[in-house]
Amino acid sequence: MADSSFFRGRRLRRTGALRSLVRETRLEPGQLILPLFVEEGEGLRVEVPSMPGVHRSSPDRIVADGREAVEMGLGGVILFGIPGRKDAEGSGAWAADGIVQQGVRALKEACPDLLVMTDVCLCEYTSHGHCGLLDGHEILNDPTLDLLARTAVSHAQAGADMVAPSDMMDGRVGAIRRALDAQGFSAIPVLSYAAKYASAFYGPFRDAADSTPAFGDRRGYQMDPANADEALREVRADLAEGADLIMVKPALAYLDIIHQVKERFPVPLAAYHVSGEYSAIMAGARLGWLDEGRAMTEALLSIRRAGADMIVTYWAREFARRWRRENLG
Numbered sequence: 001m002a003d004s005s006f007f008r009g010r011r012l013r014r015t016g017a018l019r020s021l022v023r024e025t026r027l028e029p030g031q032l033i034l035p036l037f038v039e040e041g042e043g044l045r046v047e048v049p050s051m052p053g054v055h056r057s058s059p060d061r062i063v064a065d066g067r068e069a070v071e072m073g074l075g076g077v078i079l080f081g082i083p084g085r086k087d088a089e090g091s092g093a094w095a096a097d098g099i100v101q102q103g104v105r106a107l108k109e110a111c112p113d114l115l116v117m118t119d120v121c122l123c124e125y126t127s128h129g130h131c132g133l134l135d136g137h138e139i140l141n142d143p144t145l146d147l148l149a150r151t152a153v154s155h156a157q158a159g160a161d162m163v164a165p166s167d168m169m170d171g172r173v174g175a176i177r178r179a180l181d182a183q184g185f186s187a188i189p190v191l192s193y194a195a196k197y198a199s200a201f202y203g204p205f206r207d208a209a210d211s212t213p214a215f216g217d218r219r220g221y222q223m224d225p226a227n228a229d230e231a232l233r234e235v236r237a238d239l240a241e242g243a244d245l246i247m248v249k250p251a252l253a254y255l256d257i258i259h260q261v262k263e264r265f266p267v268p269l270a271a272y273h274v275s276g277e278y279s280a281i282m283a284g285a286r287l288g289w290l291d292e293g294r295a296m297t298e299a300l301l302s303i304r305r306a307g308a309d310m311i312v313t314y315w316a317r318e319f320a321r322r323w324r325r326e327n328l329g
Contacts, residue, residue: 024305025301025304025305026304027297027300027301027304027319027323028073028323029072029073029074029075029316029319029320029323029324030073030074030075031075031304031309031310031311032074032075032300032310032311032312032313032316032319032320033074033075033076033077033078033117033270033310033311033312033313033316034065034069034074034076034077034078034312034313034314034316034317035054035077035078035080035312035313035314036057036062036065036066036077036078036079036080036103037054037055037056037057037080037081037082037208038056038057038058038059038062038079038080038081038082038099038100038102038103039056039057039058039081039082039083039084039099040058040082040083040084040099041058041084042058042060043058043060043061044056044057044058044061045057045058045061048204048207048208049207050203050204050207050208050275050279051204051205051207051208051275051278051279051282051314052279052282052283052286053282053314053315053318054208054278054314056082056208059099059102059103059105059106060106062103062106062107063106063107063110063111065077066106066107066110066111066114066116067110067111068317069111069114069316069317070111070113070114072316072317072320072321072324073320073324074316074317074320075115075310076114076115076116076117076161076162077107077114077115077116077117078117078118078119078164078312079100079103079104079107079116079117079118079119079160080100080119080124080208081093081098081099081100081103081119081124081125082099082124082208083098083099083124083125084099086125086126086127087125087126087127088126088127088128088133088134089122089126089133089147090122090123090124090125090126090147091125092125093120093121093122093124093125093147093150093151093154094147094150094151094153094154095154096154096157096158098154100118100119100155100158101154101155101157101158102158104116104118104155104158104159104160105158105159108158108159115161115162116159116160116161116162117160117161117162117163117164117191118155118160118162118163118164119164119166120148120151120152120155120163120164120165120166120167120176121148121151121165121166121167122144122147122148122151122167123167131144131166131167131168131169131221132144132147132167132169132221133147139220139221141169141170141171141221142171144167144169144172145169145171145172145175146175148165148167148169148172148175148176149172149175149176149178149179149180150179152165152176152179152180152190153179153180153183153185156180156183156185156188157183157185160188161188162188162189162190162191162245163176163180163188163189163190163191164190164191164192164193164247165190165192165193166193166196166247166249167193167221168193168196168221168222168223169221170237171241173190173192173237173238173241173242173243174241174242176190177190177241177242177243189244189245190242190243190244190245191243191244191245191246191247191270192238192243192245192246192247193247193249193272194231194234194235194237194238194239194243194246194247194248194261195223195231195234195235195246195247195248195249195254195257195261196222196223196247196248196249197222197223197224197225197249197250197253197254198222198223198224198225199222199225199249199250199253199274199276200276201250201253201274201275201276201277202250202274202275202276203275203276204275204276204278204279205274205275205276208275225253228256228257228260231248231257231260231261232260232261232264235261235264235265236265239265239267243267244267244268245267245268245269245270246261246265246267246268246269246270247269247270247271247272247312248261248269248270248271248272248308249271249272249274250272250273250274250276250277251271251272251273251274251277251303251308251311252273252277252299252302252303253277254271255302255303255306256306258271258303258306258307258308259306259307261307262306262307262308263307268309268310269307269308269309269310270308270309270310270311270312271303271306271308271310271311271312272311272312272313273299273300273303273311273312273313273314273315275314277299278313278314278315281295281296281299293318293322296315296318296319297319297322300313300315300319
């Protein structure tokens with residue numbers, strides 16, 4: 001006769017119904033944010049070679065993505081722009097007819113209930129590919145703040161529901177908050193990429209957004225992957241400047257940072273499941289080495305389990321499709 005005194009964990013794992021009943025971490029479509037790449041033109045929809053299933057679309061074609069996001073019950077979308085021309089200042093970032101502004105207006109007209117966020121940065125718009133103004137090869141922090149603030153205001157004027165500065169210039173959250181308030185957009189929340197690391201996992205995104213630096217790299221303003229305490233200082237500073245939500249980027253290589261931030265700061269926390277993390281799993285699946293659905297779901301669950309309230313992920317639509325089949329029939 002078996003000893004009944006020791007732990008019998010298998011009792012609650014025998015069936016799918018039991019496992020679901022005692023599941024500690026829930027992952028649903030409404031917790032996922034879908035990144036979208038919008039570029040100049042009409043009738044354009046081109047897959048990004050290094051990101052299977054991800055496309056660059058013109059404003060008229062991106063509307064279908066917005067409608068699908070609503071239908072699938074996703075938490076929202078975040079827009080990244082690919083302009084038709086670039087210059088040293090990145091002036092296309094704050095132009096009233098800029099590509100993100102066009103995308104926001106198209107999405108909000110077609111899908112008024114869709115939560116539309118916008119990435120606020122200059123790297124996609126500058127001819128040199130860096131996130132701020134330059135003096136030679138030096139990134140000028142403080143002169144860049146006004147341009148980031150102008151960009152955020154222009155996104156709000158176009159109809160964005162939330163702005164998300166990703167540049168990692170010091171003081172940019174405060175500059176954006178003051179500019180939004182001064183222009184009558186005090187209700188627009190700021191999602192700060194507070195802990196954004198100088199990661200090797202951004203390569204496919206830079207292919208998609210045409211934002212690879214023309215020289216050097218971004219280690220002078222993005223965080224050192226070796227640092228954890230610094231991330232907490234960055235979060236604390238951004239909250240003091242008026243951030244409403246916080247982002248950790250990347251996610252999978254920084255689950256410890258997600259956990260520490262959530263433990264210390266009782267604010268909504270996002271994590272970005274970045275392009276390299278996504279593409280690595282997709283590549284493994286296409287080679288037959290991984291089960292795409294199980295591997296992606298496990299990765300996203302790990303991000304939620306670490307403490308993220310919401311996840312920016314390129315797999316949001318596919319997760320929603322599978323979730324609906326399993327839960328809604």
